[in-house]
Structures are given as C-alpha cells and as structure tokens.
Amino acid sequence: MEQVEHNIKIMQGNEAIVEAAIAAGCRFFAGYPITPASEIAEAMAQRMPQVNGVFLQMEDEIASICATIGASFGGMKACTASSGPGISLKQEGVGYAAVVEAPIVIINVMRGGPSTGMPTAPGQQDIYQAKYGSHGDYEIIALMPSSCQEAFDLSYKAFALAEKYRVPVYILSDEIVGHTRERVKIPTGLKPVERKEPPLKENYKPYEAGPDGLLNGMPAFNKGYKILIDGQLHDEEGNRAAHLPEVCAGLTERICKKITDHANQLVDIEDSFTDDADILVVSFGSPSRPALSAVKEARKKGIKAGCVKIRTIWPFPDNVIADLALKPHTIIVPELNIGRMVNEVKRVVAGKCEVVSLPKLGGLLHTPSEILAEIERRSKVCTR
Amino acid sequence: MHPLGEKYIRKGTLPYLWCPGCGNGIVLHATLSALDELNIMDRIALVGGIGCSGWIPTYINADTMHVLHGRTIPFATGLKMSDRDRKVVVFSGDGDCLGIGGNHFIHGARRNIDITVVMIHNQIYGMTGGQVAPTTPYNGKTKTSPYGNNEPPFDACELARVAGASFVARWTTAHPRQLSKTIQEAISHEGFSFIEVLTQCPTQAGRVLYGTANAAKLLDMLKESTISITAAKNKSAEELQGKLLVGKLYHDECKPEFTSCYYRRNNAISSL
Numbered sequence: 001m002e003q004v005e006h007n008i009k010i011m012q013g014n015e016a017i018v019e020a021a022i023a024a025g026c027r028f029f030a031g032y033p034i035t036p037a038s039e040i041a042e043a044m045a046q047r048m049p050q051v052n053g054v055f056l057q058m059e060d061e062i063a064s065i066c067a068t069i070g071a072s073f074g075g076m077k078a079c080t081a082s083s084g085p086g087i088s089l090k091q092e093g094v095g096y097a098a099v100v101e102a103p104i105v106i107i108n109v110m111r112g113g114p115s116t117g118m119p120t121a122p123g124q125q126d127i128y129q130a131k132y133g134s135h136g137d138y139e140i141i142a143l144m145p146s147s148c149q150e151a152f153d154l155s156y157k158a159f160a161l162a163e164k165y166r167v168p169v170y171i172l173s174d175e176i177v178g179h180t181r182e183r184v185k186i187p188t189g190l191k192p193v194e195r196k197e198p199p200l201k202e203n204y205k206p207y208e209a210g211p212d213g214l215l216n217g218m219p220a221f222n223k224g225y226k227i228l229i230d231g232q233l234h235d236e237e238g239n240r241a242a243h244l245p246e247v248c249a250g251l252t253e254r255i256c257k258k259i260t261d262h263a264n265q266l267v268d269i270e271d272s273f274t275d276d277a278d279i280l281v282v283s284f285g286s287p288s289r290p291a292l293s294a295v296k297e298a299r300k301k302g303i304k305a306g307c308v309k310i311r312t313i314w315p316f317p318d319n320v321i322a323d324l325a326l327k328p329h330t331i332i333v334p335e336l337n338i339g340r341m342v343n344e345v346k347r348v349v350a351g352k353c354e355v356v357s358l359p360k361l362g363g364l365l366h367t368p369s370e371i372l373a374e375i376e377r378r379s380k381v382c383t384r
Numbered sequence: 385m386h387p388l389g390e391k392y393i394r395k396g397t398l399p400y401l402w403c404p405g406c407g408n409g410i411v412l413h414a415t416l417s418a419l420d421e422l423n424i425m426d427r428i429a430l431v432g433g434i435g436c437s438g439w440i441p442t443y444i445n446a447d448t449m450h451v452l453h454g455r456t457i458p459f460a461t462g463l464k465m466s467d468r469d470r471k472v473v474v475f476s477g478d479g480d481c482l483g484i485g486g487n488h489f490i491h492g493a494r495r496n497i498d499i500t501v502v503m504i505h506n507q508i509y510g511m512t513g514g515q516v517a518p519t520t521p522y523n524g525k526t527k528t529s530p531y532g533n534n535e536p537p538f539d540a541c542e543l544a545r546v547a548g549a550s551f552v553a554r555w556t557t558a559h560p561r562q563l564s565k566t567i568q569e570a571i572s573h574e575g576f577s578f579i580e581v582l583t584q585c586p587t588q589a590g591r592v593l594y595g596t597a598n599a600a601k602l603l604d605m606l607k608e609s610t611i612s613i614t615a616a617k618n619k620s621a622e623e624l625q626g627k628l629l630v631g632k633l634y635h636d637e638c639k640p641e642f643t644s645c646y647y648r649r650n651n652a653i654s655s656l
Contacts, residue, residue, distance in 0.1 A: 028466055030458075049653040054465045054646070059491040063458035066451065070462020073449065074429075074470070078462070092452050100449075221429045221447035221463060222470050228394065228442055230450040239396045240442070240450075 006185040013151040013177040014039035016184050017107055018047055020155035021079055025192025026105070027053035028071035028078035030064040032086060035119040036175040037109035040081040061086040065093030069102045073229060075220030077159055077195060081107035084117055087126060087133070094168055095134030096231045098255060101207070103162035103195075103218055105155070107171040109178040110336075112363045121363025122175035124285055124336035130170045131314050137252050139259035141266060142170040142314035144285040148182045154311060159193045161266070165258060166215045172313070174336070176286040176365060200224050205236040207251070213258035260315055267320050268311040273299060277306030279375050280328045282321065282345055284310040287334040287366050294371035303379045313341070318348045325349040330378040334358040334366045354378075388416040392425070394445040402436060405590075405599025407557035407583030411504055412440050414560050415473070418567035419444075428571075429470050431460045433485065435477035436511045437504035437583075454485030457492040460499045468643045471498070471571055478505040478519040482538050486518070493547035493576050497642040500570045500577045503540055506585035507593060514588035524593050544578040545634050550641075551577035552634040556606040557584060559630060566632065574641045582606055582628070 011019065018040055021029070029044040031037075041057065048055035054071065058064040064080045071078040082090060087108045097104050112118030113125045126133075130142045141161050145151040151173055158169040196217035198204065206227040209215055219225040228238035233248040241247040259266075273295055274280065281291040288309040298305035308324060310317060325331060331353060333342040339357035346355045358374050360366050385393070393416075402408050419425060430441035434453035441448045451459045456474040464472045481489050481503045492499060508526055509515040516529040519540070523532040545552050551573045555563040563581060570577035584590060584602035591597050594605060613631035616624055 028462070030462065049650045050656075052650055052654045054650075056461070056465065058458060058461075059487055062455060063461075063488055063491070066455040066458035067462035067465070070431075070449070070459035071466040072462070073447075074463045074466025076466040078466075093455075096452050222427060222467060224426070226445055226447055228397070228448045228450070230442065231452060232450065235396075237396050239394075 005188045007188055009184050009186060010181055011148055011184045012039060012179060012181050013145070013148045013173060014109065014179070015043050016148045016152040017081070017155045017171060017173065018043040019186065020152040021105070021159065022047055022051055023186070023190045023192070024077065024156045024159035026077045026079050026159060027051065028068065028076040029054070029080065030056040030058050030067040030071070031081050032058055032061045032064050034083045034086045036111055036178050037081045037083045037107065039178070040107060040109070061089035062093060065090040065106070068104050069093060069097050069100070072102045072104050073221055075223070077103070077193065079105035079107065081109065083109045083111045084113045084126060085115065087129065091134040094140070095136055095138060097168040098134070098138035098140060099231055099233070100229045101166035101215055101255065102168065103166050104168050105158045105162055105171065106168055107173060110172060110174040118363045120175065122286060122336055122365065123363065124174060127172060127313060127337070127340055130172055137256055139256045140168050140170060140314060141165065141259060141312065142172050143268070143311055144172045144313050145177050146285050146288045146309060147177065148180060148184050150311065151177055152184050152186065156190070163193055163195055163218060164214070165262070166218060167259060172285065174286050197223070206238050207234060208236045209254055209258070213254045213261060263315040263317070264319060266312050266315055267317040269317055269320055270309040270311065271324070272307050274306035274308060274324060276304050277328050278304040278330070279306070279378055280324060280331045281305065281307040281371060281375070282310065282331050282333050283307065283335065284313050284341065287336060287360070290366045290368040291334055291371055293368035294375060297368060297372050298375045303375060305375050316344045316348070321345060322348045322350070325352045328353055330354045330356060332356045332358050332371070332374050332378065334360065334371055336360050336365065388413065388420060392416050392419070392445055393443055397443050400443065401439060403587040405584065405586040405597070406436065407506070407585070408437050408440055408504065410557040410560050411437065411502065411563070411581055411583065412443060414564035415440065415502070415567055416444065417564040418571065421568055422571060424471060424571065427469065427471055429463045429472045431456045431463070431472065431474045433474070433476040433480035435480045435509070437475055437477040438480060440475040440504070441473070454480050454483070455488065456480065456485065457488040457499065457501065461492065461497060464497060464499055464643055465646070468647055472500070473571060474499060474501045476501060476503050478503060478507065478540070479509045479517045482518045482540055490543065490547040493544050493549040493578065495642040496548050496550050496576045496639050498574050498576070500567070500579070502567065502579050502581060504581050504583050505540065506583050506589050508585060508589040510585050510588040514592055521593065526592055540580050541578065541633055548576065549578045550575035550636040550639040553578070553632045554580040554582070554628070554630045556582040556610055556630060558603045558607040569632070573635070573637070574644070575639055582610070
C-alpha cells in the first residue's frame with residue numbers, strides 16, 4: 001500500500017469539514033448561525049481571513065446560498081452550511097445552482113425534524129430533501145460521512161465533484177459526526193481542487209456541453225467571457241428559452257442525466273464481510289458505525305452477517321446494491337428517520353431478497369445491540 | 385439600431401419582452417450610456433432580479449446574472465466579495481427589492497457594500513398581471529386590492545438612507561439624461577448606492593392606477609409630480625405639496641465601504 005505522509009489532529013466533525021474545504025481551495029463561505037452547524041461558521045470565521053478568503057455571516061439562509069453562488073461565478077470555490085430549517089430556506093438557491101450549473105458545496109449537519117424539530121439531536125430525515133428539495137427536475141450529488149475522518153475526506157472530495165460535474169454537492173453530515181471529536185489524518189501536501197478555466201474564444205457558449213453532458217470548465221465573471229447566467233431555462237448561449245420546448249426539454253434532461261449517467265463513476269461504498277454474508281446491513285452516515293459493531297458481534301456468534309456503508313448516497317448506487325443483494329436472504333437498513341432509504345434499497349433489490357427497515361426516531365442513534373438483535377431475529381426467521 | 389445598442393446589446397436575446405411604452409428601455413439606454421462613458425464593461429458585473437425590470441441587464445453584453453426573485457443583493461454581494469476590483473450593478477423592481485427582497489436590501493445598505501442598486505419603481509407587480517406592491521399608493525386599486533389598497537407605501541430612498549446607504553438618488557424615466565449621469569456617479573461611488581427610478585407602466589399601473597395606457601401621458605405625470613432637489617430649495621412648503629423630490633438626495637463619500645474594510649482587516653490577519 002502506498003504510504004501517504006499525513007498530519008494527525010484531533011478534530012470535531014464540523015471542524016474537519018472546514019479544514020477540508022480550505023485544503024480543497026474553498027475561499028468563500030457565507031452562512032447563518034444554526035445548531036448543530038454553527039461551529040462550521042465559527043471555524044470559517046476564524047480560518048478564512050488567515051488564508052485571505054471571505055467569510056460572511058449573511059442576514060439569512062437564503063442570502064447565504066445566493067452569495068455563495070455569486071462568489072462561485074465570481075471566481076472562488078465556495079460553500080455554505082446549515083441544518084434542517086436553514087436547508088429548507090436554502091432550497092430556492094439549490095434549484096438555481098442546479099440549473100445554472102454552479103459548482104458549490106452545501107453542508108447539512110442534519111438534526112431531527114420536521115420544522116424546528118430537535119435542534120441538538122441527530123437525524124437523517126433530510127436525505128430526500130437533498131435530492132428533491134427544490135422544485136422542478138434536477139439532480140445533485142450527496143455524500144454522507146460517518147466519522148470525522150470521512151467528514152474531512154468527503155468534504156475535500158465534494159469540491160472536486162462540484163467542479164467536475166458543475167453541480168451543487170451536499171455533505172449530509174449529522175449532529176453526531178458534527179460534534180464528535182476524533183482522530184483525523186490529514187495528508188500533507190494536499191493540493192487544492194483545480195478549477196478548469198474554459199478556453200477563451202469569441203462567442204463563447206457557457207452552456208455548450210460535451211457528449212457526456214458535462215460543461216467544459218467553469219468560467220468566472222470579468223475574465224472576458226461575457227456570460228449570461230439565467231435561472232430561467234436557457235439555450236447554449238445562456239439566452240432565455242422558456243418559449244422553446246425542445247431547448248427546455250434538452251436542458252432539463254442534460255442537467256439530470258449528467259449526474260445519473262455517471263452514477264457508476266460516483267459510487268463510493270465500503271463493504272465488510274459481504275463475500276459470504278446471508279444477512280447484510282446497508283447503512284449510511286452515523287448508523288454505519290453501530291452497524292459494523294453489530295456485524296462483528298454477529299460473526300462471533302457464527303452468523304454470516306456483512307455490512308455496506310454507502311458514502312455517495314445520491315446518485316444512489318443502484319447497480320452495486322443490486323449485485324450485493326444476490327447472495328443474502330435479508331438486507332437490514334438502519335436509519336435515523338422513519339424509513340426512507342430502505343425504499344431505494346427495495347427498489348433496486350427488486351424482490352431478490354427480503355429488505356427490512358430498522359428506523360430510529362427521537363434523536364437517538366441505534367445501539368450495536370439493537371442492530372445485532374435484528375440480525376439475530378432475521379437469521380432465525382430466514383434459513384435457506 | 386442605436387450605436388450604443390450595436391456596441392453593447394446581446395443580439396441573441398432580442399426582441400425585448402417589454403410592452404410598448406414601457407419605461408425599462410429608457411433605463412437600459414441610460415445604463416448603456418453610463419457604462420459607455422465610464423468605459424467599464426470589462427470590470428462590470430450585472431445582476432437582474434425577477435420582474436419586468438430584472439430583464440434589463442440580460443440584454444447587455446457583459447457578465448450578467450439573472451437571479452432569483454428578491455435575491456439580487458446577496459448574489460451581488462458574493463460577486464463583489466470574490467473580486468473587490470469588480471463593480472456590481474443590480475437591477476431590481478420595487479416588488480423584488482422592497483417586497484420579497486426587503487431584508488437583503490436593508491442589510492446591503494447597512495453594510496455599505498460597494499454595489500449600485502437601480503430600483504425600477506412602477507408601483508405594481510407588472511409581470512404577474514398587476515397586483516398590489518409595497519409601493520402602490522394608498523387606496524390604489526389593483527387586481528389584489530380591488531377595493532383600494534389598505535397599506536401605505538414605502539419611501540425607498542428614505543429606507544435606503546436610514547439603513548446605511550451612502551449614495552441615494554431618485555429620478556424618473558422622464559429624466560433620462562439626469563438618470564444616466566447619476567448611474568455613472570453611483571457606479572463611481574465607493575459604497576452602497578441606491579437609485580430609485582420612477583417609471584411608467586402603461587399596461588398595468590397606467591391603466592388601473594392612473595386611468596391611461598398612454599405612455600406619453602404617464603411620462604408627463606411623472607414630470608409633473610416631481611421636482612428636482614435644487615429647484616425645491618427656493619419653493620415654499622405649499623408649492624412643494626404633492627411633489628416628490630428627484631436628484632441626488634444623499635451622498636456620504638467618507639463612510640467606510642464594506643469590501644475594502646474587509647480585505648484590509650484580512651490582509652492584516654493573513655500576514656500575521
């Protein structure tokens with residue numbers, strides 16, 4: 001294995017996100033105070049001036065995401081952060097960023113909802129909001145960390161994906177990851193994510209895509225491109241095209257397919273003990289930690305259990321999960337909501353095995369023994 | 385086409401989507417003259433809101449964002465803060481700026497960030513079909529105030545000034561030359577500059593609030609209902625009754641500007 005030089009730091013998940021953003025070259029942050037994401041704004045306020053970046057506490061959440069998009073076209077890598085109620089407010093900006101193809105990163109340190117909900121308790125109730133929160137058809141990418149290390153690694157990666165796919169990328173962290181302090185390995189000499197400048201030519205078309213649906217780089221304002229950026233559906237030149245059905249259909253399709261067509265490249269999972277598993281625990285974010293403990297305990301008891309942690313949850317890793325579902329008789333899906341992602345698993349498993357929801361509400365994390373109990377119950381029910 | 389149009393209009397965006405007699409074309413022309421005089425096209429970023437007047441910058445061949453309803457100033461803030469040498473001009477209607485965007489407006493003014501906001505004021509939500517606005521006169525009948533408007537209107541210039549704007553002016557579309565000169569001056573000013581432009585809207589406000597869709601008549605009304613701040617100095621209170629002041633209403637050249645203060649502080653911190 002290749003040895004990578006790194007520094008080790010003890011960090012809170014929220015801080016790890018900030019350090020990763022700065023390492024990725026993010027130099028603009030706009031936010032608004034909200035529990036349990038405030039430490040991100042606080043750390044950004046401390047760190048951005050040190051790297052000659054911009055920190056703004058805006059008048060509200062909507063202003064924060066709009067300023068972030070403005071800065072992105074202004075020439076900076078930019079992000080914003082919030083939690084449930086704030087993310088709800090930001091949704092009009094998410095849709096705008098998706099349609100104008102602004103590379104921005106949005107951090108949602110998820111807390112229990114709906115509404116003001118449980119400000120200081122974790123939740124995973126916003127996973128569909130991340131995908132469908134703004135009106136209209138569009139696609140985003142969403143990454144879910146389960147540790148401070150993943151908070152760092154995935155946040156760095158989020159900036160790279162945002163640039164490559166010209167899309168808003170969510171980090172769906174949660175209160176547990178956000179407020180946990182643990183060891184984080186930071187590779188030394190981590191280079192900032194590259195922002196590719198499109199070739200400057202006469203009659204540059206800002207929305208002329210390649211055959212893969214992706215735009216060639218990211219132009220900045222006042223660099224000679226003279227671009228028109230419009231939230232109204234537009235043609236390749238950026239001119240409004242709401243009166244042209246074919247152009248509108250083409251754009252809507254492209255901004256969706258540029259993500260879904262690359263779903264296989266975007267897959268990011270970690271699987272443990274899956275080769276011979278009869279029972280699989282499929283999880284994402286914080287519950288994947290008790291899930292792994294439970295699976296190890298089950299193995300000690302002679303149960304062939306395995307687990308899969310999904311780190312890129314949108315686009316959903318359809319093919320990988322479908323393949324992993326061929327062998328086990330049961331898949332258990334623990335999640336901190338009423339049972340949402342289990343529907344995605346059911347959809348792709350398509351009856352090949354039993355899919356069981358293990359929801360946990362009320363702002364508590366599953367204990368390993370709760371997941372283990374479900375594994376044991378299912379191993380007795382289903383023998384094949 | 386007018387030489388300024390030949391030089392600066394983004395041809396692919398034509399035809400204009402405005403009604404005959406609309407005042408937005410006058411604001412567009414005044415803006416083009418100002419930008420031409422300043423010779424600043426390479427350094428300018430334009431932001432348009434939602435509503436008829438939000439389209440003004442989309443016709444200009446510059447770096448332009450046509451954004452979300454009410455959110456022009458936050459987008460402009462991101463653009464300005466990401467490159468302090470850039471000059472940012474916002475075009476926002478009265479509903480966009482004072483209704484849905486009211487909070488951003490007062491906070492932009494409070495920061496005194498170097499953004500020029502041209503608020504095109506037609507007293508009504510025109511694009512959506514003529515609904516009452518935060519600027520519609522008291523008792524004015526619109527589609528959503530069919531028995532008369534029960535709310536008093538905002539004085540946008542007063543609001544901008546008390547919120548912290550360092551340059552405040554008001555003109556009408558009946559004063560195109562003065563407007564253009566003021567846009568130039570506002571862009572050159574370092575700080576939050578606000579220009580209210582009262583404009584005729586023959587299709588909506590004209591018909592329902594003033595009983596005429598005749599643009600020329602409406603322009604005459606704008607002229608008659610206003611008086612320049614310099615001419616007003618020698619008039620009695622009686623003579624000024626019912627007249628709205630136009631001209632440069634407020635200008636503070638010494639007020640610290642947000643972006644330069646921010647970067648000055650940043651430079652001190654980052655060089656530690």
